[in-house]
Amino acid sequence: MQVTHPSPAQPALPLSFPAPPPAYVDMPGPGARALAFQPVSSLLDGTRNLYQSVTSRLLASPDDDARDAPGLALVQAVMAVLRDHPWITLGCSVSPDMLADEAGWAPLLDELRADNRLARRLVIELAQSDDRLESRQALGLAGRLRKLGCLLAIDDFGAAGGTVDFLLDARPDIVRIAPAYLHRARRLHGVGGTSGLIRLCRRLAPAVVIQGVDDPADLLRLPREAGVWIQGVLAGLPALHAPWLRPSPWRLAACAGERH
Numbered sequence: 001m002q003v004t005h006p007s008p009a010q011p012a013l014p015l016s017f018p019a020p021p022p023a024y025v026d027m028p029g030p031g032a033r034a035l036a037f038q039p040v041s042s043l044l045d046g047t048r049n050l051y052q053s054v055t056s057r058l059l060a061s062p063d064d065d066a067r068d069a070p071g072l073a074l075v076q077a078v079m080a081v082l083r084d085h086p087w088i089t090l091g092c093s094v095s096p097d098m099l100a101d102e103a104g105w106a107p108l109l110d111e112l113r114a115d116n117r118l119a120r121r122l123v124i125e126l127a128q129s130d131d132r133l134e135s136r137q138a139l140g141l142a143g144r145l146r147k148l149g150c151l152l153a154i155d156d157f158g159a160a161g162g163t164v165d166f167l168l169d170a171r172p173d174i175v176r177i178a179p180a181y182l183h184r185a186r187r188l189h190g191v192g193g194t195s196g197l198i199r200l201c202r203r204l205a206p207a208v209v210i211q212g213v214d215d216p217a218d219l220l221r222l223p224r225e226a227g228v229w230i231q232g233v234l235a236g237l238p239a240l241h242a243p244w245l246r247p248s249p250w251r252l253a254a255c256a257g258e259r260h
Contacts, residue, residue: 032059035077036238037090040209043219043228050174050207050229051089051123051151054078055238072104079111082118084246091123091153096131096138105141112148119149125176127155128166139170146173153209158197167204175201179212179232185221195223202227 033056042048056074078092099105112119124145129135146152153174154167158181167175181197201208210222213232222228 033057034059034240035074035081036240037242038231038238039236040091040229040231041235043210043222043224043230044226046235049089050209051091051121052242053123053125053231054081054090054092057238057240059240072098072101072108075108079108079118079122081245082121083115085244086117086121088244089121089123089151091125091151093125093127093155094142095127096129096134099126099138099141100134102141109144109148112145112150116149119145120151123151123153123174125153125155126170128157128163135166136169142170154205156211157201164200164204167201172205174207174209175205176209176211176231177201182210182212182218182221186215186218198223198228 036055036057037052038055039052040050042050054074056077074092075094078090082088082090112122124142126138126142129138142152151173152170153176154170154172155176156178157167157175159178177197198208198210207227207229209229209231211231213219213222213230213234216234218232218234222230
């Protein structure tokens, strides 16, 4: 599985250099949204990233934890950044109902089919829906994306609604354990107490990501072994101005058509 760089502890840019511009999902202007990049970091040494998880945030309030719902515009924007940065791997959230829109995915599938190197650097983060039928149908298109080279990550496993049967059907490359699981472990178990679910996930996928790792004490609860990765404050906050972003502004809304 591809590991990307730079390291999760991104250095601050020198004051003499301007911060690189954000990658826009919308046209720049009032109410514009931009991409926020958060590293998924190795628990073993903290010097490697599995990939950067991407969300969309309002440019006017980028620190607001309320993220936009995933949509095809986000996937298109992420693919545009991948085209410009051939050394990076990015992932974004995709909902089961999004995967039901086969017509909307058609041009993206064509592009991924034509560019396997790009496809192999795109991580599809799919959460199980409360609607079991919808979730199973979503795995159909997810399977096609995997055949094109994309990595499949099952998101928010361990939260309400996530089932082992879904993992068995999905056969993912990555399992992303929900932040709520670690939060419960803090309250109920103290040190230790998280290894059972992590061991289960490691049997079902090559890589496990523990989300919500925000407290240094969390590191004592997690097994330091290959294949275990973390996402949260300790790995790095979501950043609009990632140091590796090329300094030319993008108009990524053109992927889905200009909005006026």
